[in-house]
Amino acid sequence: MTEQHFTLPLFTVDNVMFAIDNAKLNVLLVKRAAEPYNNYWSLPGGVVDVTLDKDVEACAMRKLQQKTGLTPAYLEQLEVFSGPDRDPRGYSISLAFFALLPYTPVSSNINSVSHVSWWPLDQLHQLTLAFDHQHIIHHAHQRLQQKALYSMLPVFCLPSTFTVGQLKTVIETILGKEIQRKSLMRRIEASNMFTLTEQKQHSGGRQAQLYQLKPGVNITHFNRNMGA
Amino acid sequence: MTEQHFTLPLFTVDNVMFAIDNAKLNVLLVKRAAEPYNNYWSLPGGVVDVTLDKDVEACAMRKLQQKTGLTPAYLEQLEVFSGPDRDPRGYSISLAFFALLPYTPVSSNINSVSHVSWWPLDQLHQLTLAFDHQHIIHHAHQRLQQKALYSMLPVFCLPSTFTVGQLKTVIETILGKEIQRKSLMRRIEASNMFTLTEQKQHSGGRQAQLYQLKPGVNITHFNRNMGA
DNA sequence: AGATTTAGTGTCCCAACGACACTTATAGTA
C-alpha cells in the first residue's frame, strides 16, 4: 500500500445511514481494513471515481452498495467536514451524506470490508470511531431530528406501505419522545402526499389503514412544525 | 488488495454573496481573467490552500476577501455541485457557500481579477455566467428565500443596529412580496434575540426604535413561519 | 396649523396543533 502525500487535499464521501430496529435508531458502520484507523469502525464511504460516478450523490450510493450491500431509500447532502487534522494522512475534505432506509439485516461478507454492522445510536459512545466520524454522526442525528419535526422524511424508514401507528413509532424513536397520534394523522391528511389502500391487522387491536406515498411527490417540501 | 489509481476530481469553493442595494437583491460576481470562460462573469471562489485555510469555511472567507475585498457578515455551506461536465477541464466538485452582507460598494482594483461587481439578481438572466454558476445562484436564492420565511437571517443584510422598517424592506426584497409590519415585530419580540437602543429618524416620519443583536446569539436557531 | 409619512398598537379571525376523552374494531380468553 502506497503512502500518499497530498499537496491537494483528499476529497472523500461519507455516509451516515440510519434505520430503526427494535425501537432504536441504528447507524450503519463498517470496520476498516486498512491504515489509518485499521480495525476501527467507521462510516461507509470512499473516494469519487470519475469514471463511475456521475456526481457525488452517485458516488455515495455506489459506496453504500459496494461496502454494505444496501441502497438507501433517501439520501441527501449533510455537510462538508474539513481540516488538516481529521485524517492523519493530512488535510482532508469529506462530504457527509445523510441516508434513511427501512431496517434490513446486513450480511458481512462484502468484499474489501471485514465487517458491516448496524449499531444502536445509544451505544456509539462506547466505541472509538475512525476520524471525526462520531462528530459527523452527531450532526446527522441532529439533522434527522430537526427534519422529523417539520417534514415527512421518517416515512423512508418504513416500507412503501405503512400504518399511522408504524410512522408514529418511527418518529417517536427519532425524536426520543412521544407525539400525539391525532396530530400525526392531521399532518398526513394535510400533507396530501399519501393515498390509502386496504387494511392490515396488528397485535391485538383494530386493523389499521395502510398508507402509501403518492407517486412523484417530493416529500421534502412539506413544512409543518411538530412538538417544537 | 490493489491500490487503484484515480484521476482526482478538482475540488473548488464558490461563494454566492448577496446584498441589498436600491431595493434589489444583488449578487457579487467577478470577471474571470483566465481560461476557461475567460472574461465571463463568475462566482468568486477558488481552490483550498492547505497551508492557509484551516477548513473550507476559512477558504471561502479568504477567497472572498482576496477577490472582492469584502468579508461576509454571514456564511454557510449551501451545497456541493459536481459532475464531469460542469467544468470543461474535466470532472469537478464545487462546494458552494451562501453569504450575506450589508451592501458595500466594491472597488475593482483587486489583484488577479479584472473586475468585481454587484449584479442585480433580476438582471442575471441577461448574462451568460461561467460554469454552472447561474444554476448555483438559483439554488442559493431559493435557500435565502426559504430562510427568510422562518429565520432572522435577513438581519445580516443590515448594519449592526437597524430599525423594523429596514428589516421589513430587506425581507420584502428577498421574498419579493410584502409582509405585515405587525407580524415582523411579533417575530422580533418572540425571538428574544435583540435589544433596543436610542432612536433614529427616517424620511419624513416618526423616529424608529433601533434594534441590535444580543451578543452571542445563534441566529439560525429561531423557527417561525412567515407568509408560507 | 394642517397634510403627509413612517412607527407602532389593538383587535379580530383563522389555522395548526397539543391534550385528552371518547368511539370503533379486532384478537385473545374465559
Add this chain to the structure above:
DNA sequence: TACTATAAGTGTCGTTGGGACACTAAATCT
C-alpha cells in the same frame, strides 16, 4: 358467546402564532 385488552380512529376544547387592518403616535414638510 360474552368479556377484556389493545390498538385505531374521531370530536372537541383551548392555546398560540400570524394575516389583515384599522387605529394612534410622532416626526417632517409646506
